[in-house]
Amino acid sequence: MESAGAIRAVGREGNAHFLAGGTNLIDLMKMGVVTPEKLVDINHLPLKRIEKTATGLRIGALCSNSEVADHPLVLREYPLLSLALNAGASPQLRNMATVGGNMMQRTRCPYFFDTAMPCNKRVPGSGCGALEGYNRMHAIFGASDKCIAVNPSDMNVALTALEATVHLQGPRGERRLPFAEFHRLPGDTPEKDNMLEKDELITAVTLPAARFPEHVHYLKIRDRTSYAFALVSVAAALQMDGGNIREARLVMGGVAHKPWRLTAAESFLKGKSANEENFRQAAQMAMQGAKAYAYNQFKLTLAPNAVVQALKTASGITA
Amino acid sequence: MAENNDNHFNEEDLSHSTRRGFFKQSTAFGAIALAPGALVRAAEHQWDEKIADVFEKIPLNLEVNGVKHSLKVEPRTTLLDLLREQLDLTGTKKGCDRGQCGACTVHVNGVRINSCLSLAVANEGKKITTIEGLANGETLHPMQDAFIRHDGFQCGYCTSGQIMSAVALVKEGRTKTREQISEFMSGNICRCGAYSNIVKAIEDVKNSGL
Numbered sequence: 107m108e109s110a111g112a113i114r115a116v117g118r119e120g121n122a123h124f125l126a127g128g129t130n131l132i133d134l135m136k137m138g139v140v141t142p143e144k145l146v147d148i149n150h151l152p153l154k155r156i157e158k159t160a161t162g163l164r165i166g167a168l169c170s171n172s173e174v175a176d177h178p179l180v181l182r183e184y185p186l187l188s189l190a191l192n193a194g195a196s197p198q199l200r201n202m203a204t205v206g207g208n209m210m211q212r213t214r215c216p217y218f219f220d221t222a223m224p225c226n227k228r229v230p231g232s233g234c235g236a237l238e239g240y241n242r243m244h245a246i247f248g249a250s251d252k253c254i255a256v257n258p259s260d261m262n263v264a265l266t267a268l269e270a271t272v273h274l275q276g277p278r279g280e281r282r283l284p285f286a287e288f289h290r291l292p293g294d295t296p297e298k299d300n301m302l303e304k305d306e307l308i309t310a311v312t313l314p315a316a317r318f319p320e321h322v323h324y325l326k327i328r329d330r331t332s333y334a335f336a337l338v339s340v341a342a343a344l345q346m347d348g349g350n351i352r353e354a355r356l357v358m359g360g361v362a363h364k365p366w367r368l369t370a371a372e373s374f375l376k377g378k379s380a381n382e383e384n385f386r387q388a389a390q391m392a393m394q395g396a397k398a399y400a401y402n403q404f405k406l407t408l409a410p411n412a413v414v415q416a417l418k419t420a421s422g423i424t425a
Numbered sequence: 426m427a428e429n430n431d432n433h434f435n436e437e438d439l440s441h442s443t444r445r446g447f448f449k450q451s452t453a454f455g456a457i458a459l460a461p462g463a464l465v466r467a468a469e470h471q472w473d474e475k476i477a478d479v480f481e482k483i484p485l486n487l488e489v490n491g492v493k494h495s496l497k498v499e500p501r502t503t504l505l506d507l508l509r510e511q512l513d514l515t516g517t518k519k520g521c522d523r524g525q526c527g528a529c530t531v532h533v534n535g536v537r538i539n540s541c542l543s544l545a546v547a548n549e550g551k552k553i554t555t556i557e558g559l560a561n562g563e564t565l566h567p568m569q570d571a572f573i574r575h576d577g578f579q580c581g582y583c584t585s586g587q588i589m590s591a592v593a594l595v596k597e598g599r600t601k602t603r604e605q606i607s608e609f610m611s612g613n614i615c616r617c618g619a620y621s622n623i624v625k626a627i628e629d630v631k632n633s634g635l
Contacts, residue, residue, distance in 0.1 A: 125547065132503070132542045133523050145500075147547055196612025197597075198530055198539045198590065332611035 117305030167206030183316035190264035253296030289364035336360035490558030527613035579617035
């Protein structure tokens with residue numbers, strides 16, 4: 107069955123979902139959070155190639171996380187993506203999970219997962235249990251009083267930093283979106299995680315020509331050394347000229363409803379010397395607009411420290 | 426499923442769409458709905474499963490530990506439940522059923538996955554290897570042998586998943602350092618804390634070049 111057939115199958119049913127790796131969807135179904143009447147298995151669609159293109163790299167949406175992380179082209183030209191992918195989940199889950207599925211992954215907020223709890227994302231209008239509840243894992247940027255959940259994906263943070271493009275197919279044809287525009291902020295409609303229409307399928311992610319083959323780091327800070335979601339994560343990618351930074355990409359994960367690009371900090375670092383002083387200043391600029399809640403105040407200190415640490419590692423100035 | 430000769434509802438009637446089969450189905454529904462005695466008989470003869478069979482199950486062909494199976498599976502069944510409940514291969518364990526512990530680790534076409542998050546019907550034509558499929562007759566797989574010699578388990582509940590994961594880890598070549606072994610075995614949790622001996626067992630297998 108080719109993509110158009112799968113899209114028709116989901117589009118015409120009120121309550122049908124695409125099934126790829128299933129590592130998020132089946133979990134949500136077991137918890138009763140998502141209750142589809144029909145699943146359309148898309149695993150046989152021809153969306154599994156990783157190939158060089160005239161403008162960069164094309165990654166099929168059905169490629170597994172581990173295939174992408176281990177691919178020689180990705181390791182050589184986009185190592186930040188490999189680092190971020192390997193920071194997520196476990197080897198077993200990375201073998202099952204797909205690129206498209208990772209983009210579509212839902213929040214880990216416990217109020218979203220518990221169908222007995224108020225959650226505007228799961229049931230619009232029911233309230234936000236996390237706002238006055240246990241919000242340790244929740245946002246410090248871009249939230250609203252309707253939803254303070256975070257996007258849990260590591261891959262999404264790296265693809266934002268690398269300025270990827272999302273390729274979608276729908277009944278009206280193909281369209282493309284800059285990766286940074288795919289995921290949404292909650293606003294008044296937290297039930298909508300991203301810009302995908304009901305009858306659209308992610309077919310590929312493309313990356314522009316490699317700009318950051320070295321001087322990259324993905325720092326993920328969590329309660330365990332591995333196999334846990336981020337409290338705060340930082341993707342850092344630098345182009346260096348000796349001890350000077352020619353260009354910087356900085357994106358944070360675990361802090362917002364979508365990967366949080368640190369544009370002001372990036373601009374500040376351009377042309378500056380790679381040293382702790384400049385990194386601290388950049389980190390402080392990055393915290394502009396931060397707002398914490400009862401149980402995640404620590405992120406206001408952890409986040410800028412993580413930015414400094416990631417920049418140090420990426421630039422190689424100290425461990 | 427047990428055959429029972431004094432049961433006038435036989436499987437063939439219930440699974441064929443004949444007039445006779447249809448009347449027997451609807452009579453069965455009626456009987457079960459109305460009479461406690463019939464309820465008990467229904468439970469004994471697994472009529473609910475037989476009736477569900479007609480409406481819900483779909484065919485699935487796959488190979489498990491070298492044996493080909495042609496099955497009929499309810500679509501919501503996970504690979505884990507298929508292995509344990511339908512195929513009686515209970516070596517694979519259900520720890521969390523949510524992909525957070527790794528006790529359910531099996532190989533699908535040689536690749537390690539969490540079977541609790543894989544729908545059985547999505548594995549059409551695949552080759553599954555479970556813990557039961559590692560040994561060669563009476564000869565243990567080197568990883569199984571190493572786990573025993575290095576005392577790589579206490580209660581044993583996570584052990585099938587650990588061993589399946591470890592075998593794949595070695596094949597993937599993720600054994601360069603202790604740190605790498607720990608990181609790439611992090612998808613298997615051990616509540617008893619046998620981790621250090623598990624790493625030793627894996628290093629042993631790596632060093633013997635197997």
